[in-house]
Amino acid sequence: MWASIQNIEQPATLLEANKLNDNKNSVLFSGGTYLVAQKSKEVHTLIDINHLIASKIAEEGEQISIGAGVTLQQMEGHFDKDVIGRSAHQSCYSKNIRNQRTIGGEIAQKSTTSQINVLLHAINVNLKVFVNDRTTEVDINSWDGEGIISEIVFAKDRNVDVKGYSVIPSAPPFIVVGYNYTTKMCVIGGRTNGFANFVVEDGKIDEAVEEKLAEFFADDHHGSCNYKRHLVKVALRDFTG
Amino acid sequence: MKVTFTLNGKETKAEFAPGETLFHYLRSQEIYSVKNGCELGECGACTALVDNKAQNSCLIMMHTVEGKKIETVENLGSKNNLHHLQQKFLDEGAVQCGYCTPGMILASEALLRENKQPSTEDIRDALAGNLCRCTGYVKPIKAVSHE
Amino acid sequence: MNEKQTTNNDMKYVGKKTVRVDGLALVSGQPVFADDLQLRDMLHIKILHSPHAHAHIKSIDTSLAAQVPGVQLILTHEDFETHYYTTAGQGYPEPSSRDTRIFDSTVRYVGDRVAAVAAETLAAAEEAIEKIKVEYEILEALLDPRESLTSNIMVHEQSGLTMVHDHKRNLIAELKAELGDVEAAMEKADHVFEQEYSVPFAQQSHIEPHIAVTWMDEHNRLIIRTATQVPFHVRRIVAEVLDFPISRIRVIKPRIGGGFGSKQEILNEEVCAAVTLKTGQPARIEYTREEELFAARSRHPQILKVRMGVKNDGFIEAIDLNILENGGAYGTHSLTVMSVTANKALSFYAAPNKKLLGQAVYTNMSVPGAYRGYGAPQGFFAMEVMLDEIATELKIDPTELRHKNYIKEGDDVPIAKILGEGGEGYPMKIYTSGMADCIDEGKKLINWDELYNEEKSGRVRRGVGMIGCGQGSGIPGIDMAAAFIKMNEDASFNLLAGATDIGTGSDTMLAQIAAEVLEVPVEKIIVYSSDTDMTPFDTGAYASSTTYISGGAVKKAAEKVKQQILDMGKKLLEVDEASIKNGCVIAADGNSVTYQEICTKAFYTHEQHQIMANASHMSYDSPPPFNTTFAEIEVDTETGIVRVKKIVSVSDAGQVINPQMAEGQVEGAIPQSLGYALSEYMIFDDKGAPINTNFFDYHIHTAIDMPEIVTKFVHTDEPTGPFGAKAIAEIPINGPAPAIANAIYNACGVRLRELPITPEKILKGLGKI
Known part of the structure; x- marks a missing residue:
């Protein structure tokens, strides 16, 4: 009630x-x-x-568009073994809830523990957002949170990956790291206050990024800031080999 | 507010207050198989089938069920005529306190409707949203596996 | 000591799979739980909880709240005389501190009860709670149990408390014991090991919240339908707190959606009953999940210092155990949990010299209570990790070290006499132990020799660890159960038992025992439990007592009924000797009379009477079941993340009454302990407020988290137990957490002495951060 x-x-x-x-x-x-x-x-x-809002996934030419009302479970079904399907699946342990949670909701709520949301940030998908009296298109990392998301649009050709770290598989990850092999953009979420993103050359974090992460991560029961920075480095090493 | 939907096979017209959830509505209709474990969508004790998919009824606003097919465990079988999943749960010892059992059976049924021969991984995945503190999920998984 | 009972080796119902007697109702979603009813004019109760860890209530203004439409009653400390009781649902006199008021003018933890509102709708009650204005004088809070004894903060300043050791030092309870001469033995030992271990607050997390419904019946008696493990203690304590006669209270225990100790507490029943008594209306109180996670009960955190003197060959000569237990704001179960920690940890190994100092202290933190295992999981975490450290240091295989040291069949357990339920106990002897087989079976099932000794390399490392442990079967000299059986003319029997089935399956197990004695199919036993008007007394479902104690009562009652059937049969057959077979009494000449005829004639035509009997049972023995738990885990040495791959749990529970249900007990206990190791612990902010108060933040295991589980029983025939049975409910929760800690050491050489095990602790141990 x-x-x-x-x-x-x-x-x-x-x-x-x-x-x-x-x-x-x-x-x-x-x-x-x-x-x-x-x-x-x-x-x-x-x-x-x-x-x-649409609840369909459409693929046209080189473009994929996902209605904001598409559920995580629909995404998992559609993209199956693809990283999109896998991360939609890993965004929530409960199939019951994956039947209910929508991709638009993940983005609008800025859910940082949602692996699919981190992945979409790493892809830097475009959002069709209805603001004031019309629909505009804006990339997810630039979106200010205003308006109603109706669609998520991105190119089929993408080279991204995401990893989440949690104490047991069902627990929401305390760190999520998304990585775009093409743009070298790394996106960090998890039990964090918002997302961090930065460009990583050669899989190595420079001093400026180190400092940014030091400010971004808090010491808490999930681990110290130092540990969390370590995890990000491990993830990047794993992504870039 | 008013809504028309199918509840356990019967066309149903419901009147409800705007903030009412399907979970509250069902219990007010003395469908007690849906249980409260958290009312936050975390435990699955209130699971119902919505158009054949398992969902947490505590998160479903009544106005959204218009035209939908809602099922609870009462629709699967009765005391005199158990559904084969209910029988399996009994036979395998998958029922302990029984509080999460109706939800687990519905989540299993939803899985079997879309996948007649699920793997153990499929079953674990389908049951993951139904928290159980008694069984360690060992026997419930077995009860569905034998299908 | 109980008389030795003979065991029938070709039993028909005991030891066999039997479908649960309540199963049909549960799978078909019948209205069998406490909340599954609607009463006219029912009031809904919400509690206002303290937002402060420690404060005096200067004033409470309920005037705005009272104006919310539908509000019928608001209760605060001003409505009640000062009376101290304990919320612990224990036998009388309770061994817990009487330090709690129904509502108090001081609040002592975040979550403490400030006021209650009863309203016609839940929404109105919720709205009114928000409108109660409380002026607090905030006091400094005591949030570290290590500081409790010397702190100038007093959690309980007031006088008039009983069963509190020294409230001025925040000392709830103190236990001291010594056996032999520990210091002399340490001097002589080849090695002395000394370490500190610690374990956190953890939650029972039953899926059905605490729920109680009360009403006045047609005879103006108070009915309490509640999710409880202890209906008779609810009746007694509610009567005491509200000064209302026991004769006018009926407590009904319907089906219960899990308890695990949390419902061995009078948590809200007294408030619900107070509302009904004051308004005359039915009332209902149900905790939300958030309330469950900050204002219910949990497992006592402990800091355990262990010192062991060991010979070169691995024999333990002396154990010195020092426990500092965090009792939270109220001393419910504090003394007895600590004594169980000491009793179980110190009685499992046969070392001749043992010493204990246990101190349970107040803090301004959440209130721990009873949780499956009741102190033993804390104790065995410390003991079994230390045993692993000894094994490593002395280069003895951990399984071999247990073989050398565990207590053997025929051994006396002198520490049990010293450490009873909060006071002196009873002499104890080990009549049966399957420990040797438990160890050997477990080794095989986990592939110990290969995995323990394999070369560890690579990023992800596999390890195995093991532990051994014991528990008890009921509380000796304290737990008592009674049962009543009456016969019907179709040869069915009503079994009315005080025993409290909280989802454990005890109704089914008791039916099997009755069926075995009476030689009728289990379907012929109609079980009703438990209801203070309808069933005889039982102390309740705790301390692994139901099979051993309540089962003993049912067996005795059934034997009496069987004797009556035989006697009546002989009279009808007009013979002096006869026997019972296949539901008939048969004379030597082959003449027979059926159970149905016997009962029908007893009802209507011959020596008219009801064939019926009752029996009570208690025991000064509490034979320990034994268990070994083996864990196989993988550690990612870059992230520190642990994944449990397999748990093997091998138990000696004597003669298992219902193998499928016994397996279920083990399978359910394992994830609770996996959580204790890795993911379940209450976190507090710097002001003492719990942070993780929902299942998004408090991580219990789901179906995708479970490792492979292998459950096995080794058979023993306990002479003091019904049909040779010992307990099973609690023991399997002791092992997984320390086994995982030991397996991590085996995998990557990091020794963890503190729960929870977090990835960062492992990486620190590896020197990677």
């Missing part, structure tokens, strides 16, 4: 949804697990946009 919810809106257009969302006691709703994050907040109005 989400007792604070007093009404549910099902707007006819994204434009209408955006307007309704200006109210501070409103939240956009697609899928279901998103609500968990909102449960402690005083939400009065739920703006259901399920019917406004």
Whole structure:
């Protein structure tokens, strides 16, 4: 029960949804697990946009586009053994929840423990985002979090990988490292406050990156900052051989 | 608010408050096989089948079930006529306290509907969202494997 | 000591697979759990928990909360007289500290109870809780048990507490014991090993939360339907706390969704009952998962210093054990958990000289309580890692070192007399031990000789580790169970048992025992447990007591009923001698009378009476089951991450009553201990607030985390147990954690003496960071 919810809106257009969302006691709703994050907040109005966003994966020529309403389980099914399918699978231990969590939700919530989300950042996919009154396209690393994601678009040809580290396989990883072999971009997530990304030449971390990571990682029960930096280096060594 | 859907094979019209979840609705209808273990989508004790897929009913808002096919373990078998998975869980000793059992059976059933001959890995994966503290999953996995 | 009982070697029901008597209801989703009912006018209760680790409540303003529509009652410390009790669901007088009030004006940990709201809807109760205004005087919090004894912070300043050793020093309980002369033995020993070990707070994590429903029945009696392991203790303690007569309380234990010790506690029943008594309305209280993880109970953390004097050949001459136990804010189970740590750890090895100093102390932290194993997992973690260290140092195979030192059949266990349940215990002797077979079987099943000795190289290293351990079968001289059996005219029997099936399968196991004695199929035994109005007394489901103690009661009651059947049969056949076979009483001349005829005639026509009997059972023995656990693991020496590949658990539980259910007990205990080793521990911030209060952050094992599990039993025939049985429920939880620590050492040479084992600790041990 989400007792604070007093009404549910099902707007006819994204434009209408955006307007309704200006109210501070409103939240956009697609899928279901998103609500968990909102449960402690005083939400009065739920703006259901399920019917406004695509839940299909399309491949056209060299391009793949994934509707924001596609579930992790759909991604796993579609991409199967590919790194996309594998990371969608590893983003959540529960198949029940992979049936419910959507890729749009992963991105919109900036889920840092989601391996697929880290991977999409490493690919630097484009997002089709409905902001104000129109759809614009922006790359995921530049997106400011405003608007409603409707689609994720990227090239078929990609050379990326991701690794997550957790104490037992089902536990959310405390470090996730994504790596793009083409652009040499490394993206770090996990039990972190946001993502870190940087370019790595020859699989080696330079001093500036070391410093950036020192600020990025906190000492906590998952491990010290020092240990986490070590793990990133191990991951990069594993990626680049 | 109102919604029409199929619940355990019967067309059902439900009236509900806007914040109501499928989990609460089912228990209010005395379908007690869905259990509360966390209400955060972490434990799977409230599992229901939604269009043949296992989902956590505590995360499903009632208004989203419009037109959907919802099933609980009551739809698989009854006391007088157990479903073969229910029988398997009994025979293999896969039931201990039984609190997570209906959810596990539904997650298993969803798997078997899409994959008649799942590997052990497939079964583990399908059951991973259903936390159990009694069995260590050994016998539940066996109960599904024998299918 | 119990009389030696004979064991029937061709048993029909004991030792055989039997489908659970409650299984049909459970797989078909019947409304059998505490929350599976709806009552008219039911009030929903929410608790306001303290956000502070230590504070005085200066004032509570409930006026705004009371205005929330639907709110019926708000309870605070102002509504109750000062009365100290313990929430521990133990026998009377409880060996736990009486240091708890139903609501208090001082809060002592983050999660402590401040107020309760009862409202017509859960939402109204939740809203009202937010609107209670509490003014706190925040006090300095004591968050390190090492500082408790000398700190100037007093967790319990108040007087009037009982069963507290010295509240001014935050000392809940102190235990001292010595056997032989430890210091002299250390002097003479060839080697003295000394190390410190520590284990954290860990959670039982049953999937069904604590849930209680109360109402007044048509006779104005208070009904408590609750998820408990101890219905009779609930009745007694609620009666005491609310000053309400026992005669007007009925506690019903329905099916329980797991307990593991957590429900051996009067956690919320007294609040729920208070609401019903004050309003006359039904009431319901259910903990959320978050509340379970910060305001329920957990495993006692301990710091264990172990010193062992050992001869060159590996024989242990002396053990000196020093325990510092973190009792949290209230002393529930503190003394007895610590005494179990000492008793089990010190009685498993036969060393002639033993010494103990145990101190349980208060802190302003979460309240630990009973959790499967009850002190033994803490003790065996320290003991068994040290044994591995000794084996390494003396270059003796760890399995051989156990063979040399474990206590043998026929040995006396003098430490058991010194260390009883919080006081002096009873003399103990080992009548049966399958330990030798447990070790040898386990070695084979894990492929020990090859894996232990293989060359370790490469990035990912494989290792194996092992441990040995014992437990008990009930609490000697304290646990008591009773059962009542009556016969029906179709030769079925109602078995009414106080024993509390909390998902363990005890109803089925008891039915098997009754069936075996009465020589009828298990389906003919209709089990009802447990209900304080309907069933006789039982101390409850804890301390691995149900098979041994409750099973003993059922066996006695069934034997009495069987004798009555035989006597009635002889009268009907008009003979002096007869025997029972295939549901009939048969005379020497071949004439026979069926059970059905006997009961029917007893009901209606001949010497009319009900064939029925009751029996009580207790024991001054508590024969230890034994276990070895072997672990095979892999360590990634670059990341420090450990993956457990295989666990072999071999147990001597005497004659196993139901092999499939006994396996299930072992298979369920293993992941709890895997979690204890690697992923399950409560984390607190610097103000004493638990951080990981959901399953996203508190990682219990799922189906994808499980290693290969191999479960095996070796047979012994315990003369004091029903049909030769000993206990099985707790013992398998002792082994996996220390076995994993030992396997990590075998794999990569890193010795870990502190749980949880984290990847960083391993890398530090390897010198990589």
